[in-house]
Amino acid sequence: FGTALAGAGGMFFWLREYLPRREQSRLLKSGAETANGWLHSKGLSLGIALATAGLLMVLIGVTVSIVRTIILFYGFKLTRTGEDLGRSWGMFTRHVSRLPRRRIQVVEIEQSPLRRFVGVALLRADTAGSIATRGQEGAHNTGRDVLVPLLPRADVDSLLPELFPGVALEPPHWHSISPLAIRREAMPGIWLCLIVSLGVIWALRATVVTAWPLGLLPLLGIPLFWWTSRAGWKQLGWALDGGLFRTRRGILSRSEHLVPLRNLQVVKVRQSPFDRRLRLLSLHVDTAGQTLTGGGPRLDHVPQEEGWELVRTLAQEAQRQRFRWEK
Numbered sequence: 001f002g003t004a005l006a007g008a009g010g011m012f013f014w015l016r017e018y019l020p021r022r023e024q025s026r027l028l029k030s031g032a033e034t035a036n037g038w039l040h041s042k043g044l045s046l047g048i049a050l051a052t053a054g055l056l057m058v059l060i061g062v063t064v065s066i067v068r069t070i071i072l073f074y075g076f077k078l079t080r081t082g083e084d085l086g087r088s089w090g091m092f093t094r095h096v097s098r099l100p101r102r103r104i105q106v107v108e109i110e111q112s113p114l115r116r117f118v119g120v121a122l123l124r125a126d127t128a129g130s131i132a133t134r135g136q137e138g139a140h141n142t143g144r145d146v147l148v149p150l151l152p153r154a155d156v157d158s159l160l161p162e163l164f165p166g167v168a169l170e171p172p173h174w175h176s177i178s179p180l181a182i183r184r185e186a187m188p189g190i191w192l193c194l195i196v197s198l199g200v201i202w203a204l205r206a207t208v209v210t211a212w213p214l215g216l217l218p219l220l221g222i223p224l225f226w227w228t229s230r231a232g233w234k235q236l237g238w239a240l241d242g243g244l245f246r247t248r249r250g251i252l253s254r255s256e257h258l259v260p261l262r263n264l265q266v267v268k269v270r271q272s273p274f275d276r277r278l279r280l281l282s283l284h285v286d287t288a289g290q291t292l293t294g295g296g297p298r299l300d301h302v303p304q305e306e307g308w309e310l311v312r313t314l315a316q317e318a319q320r321q322r323f324r325w326e327k
Contacts, residue, residue, distance in 0.1 A: 172239035181301035189225030247297040264318040
């Protein structure tokens with residue numbers, strides 16, 4: 001599809017470069033009339049066929065993903081022996097690994113739309129010095145990054161004490177980020193709708209005069225982008241309770257990162273010129289290992305005063321924690 005799109009784009013620019021404007025208008029009008037007649041001749045059957053093909057592709061993709069997951073994590077077991085967590089999984093190729101609990105740096109609670117629908121979650125974990133090599137023997141291909149592949153979301157909190165020994169877990173008190181995030185996240189989509197609308201109007205100006213209202217159809221995406229940004233803003237947040245720093249994000253797919261304060265290495269603060277103008281900042285927490293969980297906790301669009309106060313609190317809390325290194 002990408003190759004065909006690139007070829008069509010190259011042909012379009014070639015026509016614009018070497019054909020007179022009158023010939024360009026004639027070809028565009030002829031193509032539009034041909035496409036319109038073909039669609040009218042096919043009628044409802046074409047729409048049904050396209051919708052059916054799209055639905056089948058989605059169902060096949062979901063089915064293949066489910067079957068692959070079942071084969072990969074068949075017979076999964078999570079056990080604890082002393083301070084070590086033992087994992088075993090696999091239908092054809094059997095995997096066995098041991099993970100010292102003290103080396104767990106970050107835990108990610110991940111929920112895809114399908115997992116949210118059935119009320120389960122996937123847990124990933126990063127350990128000190130963990131390295132992910134996507135490809136031949138990458139963690140994402142063998143499941144080594146997955147701590148628990150399938151767990152009811154309501155049971156996740158009861159498992160956390162087994163993952164973070166010595167951390168006094170408490171119900172999280174979530175803090176929201178700045179409402180300015182709604183506008184900032186929606187603006188790229190809004191600009192895209194405006195540019196596409198102007199492009200369609202410009203392309204149709206030489207064909208059918210009454211077809212220009214079609215150029216207004218992309219503007220219908222503006223409310224969708226705004227709603228998406230608002231829904232995402234509601235899910236963005238952070239909590240600092242019981243020795244754990246938590247962040248959450250996502251709309252359809254959601255994820256939550258958990259970091260014990262004793263594992264904090266660096267707290268990075270970033271402010272672009274637009275951030276400084278709006279008195280916002282971005283915050284990123286670095287640990288000894290965060291290659292398998294998407295890069296560790298990160299917060300965007302945090303109010304400047306609240307963000308710097310959070311940075312100071314994280315630094316002070318991390319200093320109070322006793323450093324421990326266990327082999």
